Every structure is written in structure tokens, then in C-alpha cells.
Amino acid sequence: MRAWTRLAPVVAAGLAAALLVPLMDAQADEAGPVTVVTSTFEDGTTGGWVPRGAEVLSHSTTVAHGGTGSLAIAGRTRTWEGPVLDVLGTFDKGVRYTISVWVRLATGSDSARLSVERRTGGTASYDQVVGNTALTAGAWVNLTGTYTLATDVEYLTVYVETASGFGDLHLDDVTISYVPDTPIQTDIPSVKDVVAEFPVGAAITPAALLGEHGKLLAKHFDSITPGNALKWDATEPAEGTFRFADADAMVTFAKAHGQAVRGHTLVWHNQTPAWVFLDANGNAMTATPENKALLLARLEAHIRGVAGHYGADIPVWDVVNEVIDESQSDGYRRSRWYEITGLDYIRTAFRVTREVLPNAKLFINDYNTNVPAKRDKLHALVALLKSEGVPVDGVGHQMHVNIDWPSTAETEAMITTFVPLGVEQQITEMDVSIYTGNGESFPAPPADRLLKVAYKYRDLFALYRRYATEITSVTVWGLADDDTWLDTFPVTRKDAPLLFDTRLQAKDAYWGVVDPSKIGTTTPAPTPTGGATAGACAVTYRVTGQWQGGFQGDVKITNTSAAALSSWTLGWNFTAGQQLSQLWGGTGSQSGTTVTVRNASWNGTLAPGASTGAGFLASWTGTNPAPSAFTLNGTACTSA
Incomplete structure (x- = not known):
């Protein structure tokens, strides 16, 4: 897949003054988050945080995010030096924690990241919770991410480090919390039972095997794809040193629940350790015959080590991943693999895997294969390889798509293009994704976008089922919306691309696969905080999410007159200084207290009894009362 970076473990050194709080009030989830760590640095201590190296930590009143105190970190001489908090004994396995810290520099600028170190059997692993985030001395920056501990550890810490400089830091207002799991729904059909034409799988992290996540995985899916646990950096971080614990746990789970396992991936240009591309003297490889031979030998040893370890337990492999670059005249990605070996790394990978696993299905996998230029370059490569006798059994289409792209026709063309090659397709x-561009961002997924996600799943799964003689497996890239790579790629924002929501409950997207007639039945009914009716119109207004200084809302308009509307304009007044900042489902503007919303091109026609709506983001200070009156095309809708 494309740069799928997982969130992970947390903190280092002593919870002495970190507070353990039984329950924190919150609006976000029904159960309410439980806070397990709070560090405000208001008591004159370092709150249990310790240095990771030779730097000095002290309580400071020079600057503070909240209150008067913060943690000062001075004397750093290496980028990895920074404040560390020990959470061993605080974190429970299988619980998904949200970690939030506020950071700023004392001087200058840099980037900071929030990471974790965990150790098992004396072996350290480093996991990134929040990636490099711009940092200055002029403002506090919030680093927030999530982590689930999936394995037994003897050491577990959370820490902050910088990307390039050694500047002094300040840390403040740290919170770590979790929301108790909601039991999964056991009274709904299993996806794997409804879709009988081919196996339906999910790509997972080790945490998905535990608790309610594990129950959801077992109930609905025929197969499992280890999202990261079989990639080169996870399985052979140092030459000849193999690690299989995470992937072994997934294979064991799959066996216990009658599920298949897809292997992903043996060769990729990403997540490959640097040592792979160093020559015999430890220097970066150049394209020489000696380096080509060395690199292909390392590739062969890696495949024999990984594929040989699993044998028949993993009967399908993405042997090579993302080797096409349609911008190149020959269509081949200029990866280090290609620069040093040409196409021989692909030939070698398939040949060796076939030798190790003579009965396995071997796939070449790529993204954007519904784009004609890329599709055709991949087709040409597969045709070439098969003509040479290279054992390519199938083509994998990643299908990372969004609510507006691609069309069903484009996807069908993708499938039919490869049929003449006689290969399987998966x-x-x-x-x-709910997003259609990098400039969009919603604090919570709007209801209309969630419906569009459902319709996209409906249409694409219907297509896949029509081509069941060609499509032999469908895998979704994640179990539920609480753990999706799209929350951080291509930009950081909350996405909702999967069949189940952040509480593991079935979404409209699930019904789009299982029973499209029920799309719309899982969207919560509006809870009005303000409303109005009249002879010609009915309006429901609700706040769907609120945070300090901002909120998200929507309005539902119903034409209660006997005549159809060909266009509409909705108006109301914000009476407490609220300011509209973004609107979808129409075009919005605000003048003083007056908000005006006009229909979009696609929802202007409103038949008698029909409804439509718009969603918006706005700011607030002090109070946030609902509007008491609305007008539709100049007609008053008096307060109900």
C-alpha cells in the first residue's frame, strides 16, 4: 500500500506526579473518556517526566499553555533527547489510548514528534504516534495521536523529540485517556456470510486481535492481511535477523477462526531497511554488476526467510508492490530496486517465491490501477513477465478511493483490461475517503459524506460481485474507523473510510455492502437544539459536535408546501457572536449576525414533502444558542 504508517506505543520514566483520574466528563462518546494521565506542571515539580539522555528537565514559569507552570527541557545535544514518561503499569493491552501534549520551542524553529519506546525480551521498538509537526517559539502546538498496546512488554514510555535541532523545549498540559469499548453488534448479518461470491478480508494491526476488535474481525471477515507486520522493516530489520512475533499472532488468530491470510508484502520501495541498499563496504549502492548480484542475493535470502517461515499458512502473497510509475516512458518506478537491478528484482522475487511456495498464488499489487495510464503500464508489465515465464498469478488493485472517484465505469474498465491476460484479480x-481534496477537513464526518461513502461501497461491491469469476478476494484496508491510515495521510484530519465506526458499530457503509435498502437507517436521527415550522417549510437545526471555540452543525430543510421548489435560500441569525467559517451542501455567507445559505447545484430542486440539508463549521465564544427563527425563500418558519 501507499505509505501506510501505523500509530503505536507510548511514554518514559516515572508516573510520580502524573495524576490518575477515574472519569472525565466529555461530549465525544457515549461512555465518556477515562483519563489515566494528567501532567499540568502546576505543582512545582516535573510531574514524573525524566530526561531521555543528558538533557536537564525542570519546572518553569517562563511560559505556560494553561495556568502558570510548564516543563522546561534544556541542554539537549541530540535530536532524540527530550522528556520521557513511564506508562508501564498504566496502559492495558488492547485498550486504545489518546495521547495529547502541548509543546513549544524556547527559541528558533524545528519540528517535533511524539513517539514511544517499548521493549520485549530486551529488544527495543520505536513507534511514532504523531509525525514531524512544525514548531516555533511563538506558539504552543498540540501533538495528539492514538496508540494501542498489542503485545506484552517490560518497558513502555512516551517521549517527545525533534527532527533536526537541539533547541530548548517547553511541555505542558499532557493528557492520556481512553474510551471504554462498546460491545459489537451481534444481531446483524456477517459480511462474510452475505457476500458469498468471494472472501472478504480486513488489513489489521496486532491490536485488532484483542477484545471487541477481535470479535468484530472474527464475525465479519473471511481473511486477514497483516498491514505492516510482514513488510521488510518488520520481519528483517537487520540482515539475517528475522522477527515474526506480530505476524505469527495474526496467523494463529486466523487459524483459530477459520480465516485465510494474505501476505503483504515481500518487496516494496518503502519500509525497506537502509542496510539492504548498502554495498559490501557499507556505502550506498551504485548500479554495478557486483551490487546487483549482492542485492538480488539479499532479496532471495529475505524471501526464503519470510515465505519459508510461513509456508502453506499464507497461501496468497503480494510478491511485489507498487512498481509502476506511469510518468516514466517505460512505466517503471525508479526505485532503488530498479536503479540497481532493472526488472530482475521482480523476476527474482516471483521465481524464488514460487520455489519456496509452489502452491501459493503470487500477485503484483499497485494503486490507482483505475487510472488508464497506470492501468495500461501495469498490463504491459504483466504481459511481459508472463511471456517470459515469470510466475505471476494475479493482479492486486488497491482501490484507495473517495466518495467522488473513481466512477463505476472506470473501475469496470480496470477489471476488464486484465481479463485477457488470464490472471486472477483481487x-x-x-x-x-470522505474527502475529495487535501484542502478539506472536518472535525467529525458530516452525515452527507457518510451516505456517499455508503453508496460508493454499494456500487463497487455490486460491480465486484458481477465479476466474481475474475475477482477472487476483496480486502478493506482496516477494521474500523478508529484505526485508519487516512487519519494521517495525505494530511492529518479525521476520516471515516471503513464499514464500522470508531465505536465498532455498523455504519451506512456496512449496509451498502450487506443490504443497500437500509442505507440511511444507521445515521442518528437529528436531536434538535432549535427548530421552526410554518405552512411552507420546516427546518431542523442541530449542533453535531462542539469544542472550545468551535462547533459543527447541520440544518435540515423540508418543503411542506404543495408546490415544488426549483431553488432555495435559507436564512437565520446567530445571536451570540457565532461566525460561519465553512459550509457544505450549499454556499453560505454571513453579514453581521445574518447567515444566508443557498442551495448547491445538485440539491436545489425540492419536491413537496422532500428534504435536503447543509452542514457547516462555525466559531463561538461564551455561549452557543440555537437560532430561534428561520426563513426559506423569504417565508418565515416560525419557532416550534
Whole structure:
């Protein structure tokens, strides 16, 4: 897949003054988050945080995010030096924690990241919770991410480090919390039972095997794809040193629940350790015959080590991943693999895997294969390889798509293009983003976008089922919306691309696969905080999410007159200084207290009794009362 970076473990050194709080009030989830760590640095101590190296930590009143105190970190001489908090004994396995810290520099600028170190059997692993985030001395920056401990550890810490400089830091207002799991729904059909034409799988992290996540995985899916646990950096971080614990746990789970396992991936240009591309003297490889031979030998040893370890337990492999670059005249990605070996790394990978696993299905996998230029370059490569006798059994289409792209016709053309080659086809990494561009961001997924996700799943699964003689497996890239790579790629924002929501409950997207007639039945009914009716119109207004200084809302308009509307304009007044900042489902503007919303091109026609709506983001200070009156095309809708 494309740069799928997982969130992970947490903190280092002593919870002495970190507070353990039984329950924190919150609006976000029904159960309410439980806070397990709070560090405000208001008591004159370092709150249990300790240095990671030779730097000095002290209580400071120079600057503070909240209150008067913060943690000062001075004397750093290496980028990895920074404040560390020990959470061993605080974190429970299988619980998904949200970690939030506020950071700023004392001087200058840099980037900071929030990471974790965990150790098992004396072996350290480093996991990134929040990636590099711009940092200055002029403002506090919030680093927030999530982590689930999936394995037994003897050491577990959370820490902050910088990307390049050694500047002094300040840390403040740290919170770590979790929301108790909601039991999964056991009274709904299992996806794997409804979709009988081919196996339906999910790509997972080790945490998905535990608790309610594990129950959801077992109930609905025929197969499992280890999202990261079989990649080169996870399985052979140092030459000849193999690690299989995470992937072994997934294979064991799959066996216990009658599920298949897809292997992903043996060769990729990403997540490959640097040592792989160093020559015999430890220097970066150049394209020489000696380096080509060395690199292909390392590739062969890696495949024999990994594929040989699993044998028949993993009967399907993405042997090579993302080797096409349609911008190149020959269509081949200029990876280090290609620069040093040409196409021989692909030939070697398939040949060796076939020798190790003579009965396995071997796939070449890529993204954007519904784009004609890329599709055709991949087709040409597969045709070439098969003509040479290279054992390519199938083509994997990742299908990372969004609510507006691609069309069903484009996807059908993708499938039919490869039929003449006589290869199997699988959908290997499907998800449907609510976003259509990098400039969009919603604090919570709007209801209309969630419906569009459902319709996209409906249409694409219907297509896959029509081509069941060609499509032999469909895998979604994630179990539920609480753990999706799209929350951080291509930009950081909350996405909702999967069949189940952040509480593991079935979404409209689930019904789009299982029973499209029920799309719309899982969207919560509006809870009005303000409303109005009249002879010609009915309006429901609700706040769907609120945070300090901002909120998200929506309005539902119903034409209660006997005449159809060909366009509409909705108006109301914000009476407490609220300011509209973004709107979808129409075009919005605000003048003083007056908000005006006009229909979009696609929802202007409103038949008698029909409804439509718009969603918006706005700011607030002090109070946030609902509007008491609305007008539709100049007609008053008096307060109900």
C-alpha cells in the first residue's frame, strides 16, 4: 500500500506526579473518556517526566499553555533527547489510548514528534504516534495521536523529540485517556456470510486481535492481511535477523477462526531497511554488476526467510508492490530496486517465491490501477513477465478511493483490461475517503459524506460481485474507523473510510455492502437544539459536535408546501457572536449576525414533502444558542 504508517506505543520514566483520574466528563462518546494521565506542571515539580539522555528537565514559569507552570527541557545535544514518561503499569493491552501534549520551542524553529519506546525480551521498538509537526517559539502546538498496546512488554514510555535541532523545549498540559469499548453488534448479518461470491478480508494491526476488535474481525471477515507486520522493516530489520512475533499472532488468530491470510508484502520501495541498499563496504549502492548480484542475493535470502517461515499458512502473497510509475516512458518506478537491478528484482522475487511456495498464488499489487495510464503500464508489465515465464498469478488493485472517484465505469474498465491476460484479480486495500481534496477537513464526518461513502461501497461491491469469476478476494484496508491510515495521510484530519465506526458499530457503509435498502437507517436521527415550522417549510437545526471555540452543525430543510421548489435560500441569525467559517451542501455567507445559505447545484430542486440539508463549521465564544427563527425563500418558519 501507499505509505501506510501505523500509530503505536507510548511514554518514559516515572508516573510520580502524573495524576490518575477515574472519569472525565466529555461530549465525544457515549461512555465518556477515562483519563489515566494528567501532567499540568502546576505543582512545582516535573510531574514524573525524566530526561531521555543528558538533557536537564525542570519546572518553569517562563511560559505556560494553561495556568502558570510548564516543563522546561534544556541542554539537549541530540535530536532524540527530550522528556520521557513511564506508562508501564498504566496502559492495558488492547485498550486504545489518546495521547495529547502541548509543546513549544524556547527559541528558533524545528519540528517535533511524539513517539514511544517499548521493549520485549530486551529488544527495543520505536513507534511514532504523531509525525514531524512544525514548531516555533511563538506558539504552543498540540501533538495528539492514538496508540494501542498489542503485545506484552517490560518497558513502555512516551517521549517527545525533534527532527533536526537541539533547541530548548517547553511541555505542558499532557493528557492520556481512553474510551471504554462498546460491545459489537451481534444481531446483524456477517459480511462474510452475505457476500458469498468471494472472501472478504480486513488489513489489521496486532491490536485488532484483542477484545471487541477481535470479535468484530472474527464475525465479519473471511481473511486477514497483516498491514505492516510482514513488510521488510518488520520481519528483517537487520540482515539475517528475522522477527515474526506480530505476524505469527495474526496467523494463529486466523487459524483459530477459520480465516485465510494474505501476505503483504515481500518487496516494496518503502519500509525497506537502509542496510539492504548498502554495498559490501557499507556505502550506498551504485548500479554495478557486483551490487546487483549482492542485492538480488539479499532479496532471495529475505524471501526464503519470510515465505519459508510461513509456508502453506499464507497461501496468497503480494510478491511485489507498487512498481509502476506511469510518468516514466517505460512505466517503471525508479526505485532503488530498479536503479540497481532493472526488472530482475521482480523476476527474482516471483521465481524464488514460487520455489519456496509452489502452491501459493503470487500477485503484483499497485494503486490507482483505475487510472488508464497506470492501468495500461501495469498490463504491459504483466504481459511481459508472463511471456517470459515469470510466475505471476494475479493482479492486486488497491482501490484507495473517495466518495467522488473513481466512477463505476472506470473501475469496470480496470477489471476488464486484465481479463485477457488470464490472471486472477483481487481488491487488496479498499477504503473510501470522505474527502475529495487535501484542502478539506472536518472535525467529525458530516452525515452527507457518510451516505456517499455508503453508496460508493454499494456500487463497487455490486460491480465486484458481477465479476466474481475474475475477482477472487476483496480486502478493506482496516477494521474500523478508529484505526485508519487516512487519519494521517495525505494530511492529518479525521476520516471515516471503513464499514464500522470508531465505536465498532455498523455504519451506512456496512449496509451498502450487506443490504443497500437500509442505507440511511444507521445515521442518528437529528436531536434538535432549535427548530421552526410554518405552512411552507420546516427546518431542523442541530449542533453535531462542539469544542472550545468551535462547533459543527447541520440544518435540515423540508418543503411542506404543495408546490415544488426549483431553488432555495435559507436564512437565520446567530445571536451570540457565532461566525460561519465553512459550509457544505450549499454556499453560505454571513453579514453581521445574518447567515444566508443557498442551495448547491445538485440539491436545489425540492419536491413537496422532500428534504435536503447543509452542514457547516462555525466559531463561538461564551455561549452557543440555537437560532430561534428561520426563513426559506423569504417565508418565515416560525419557532416550534
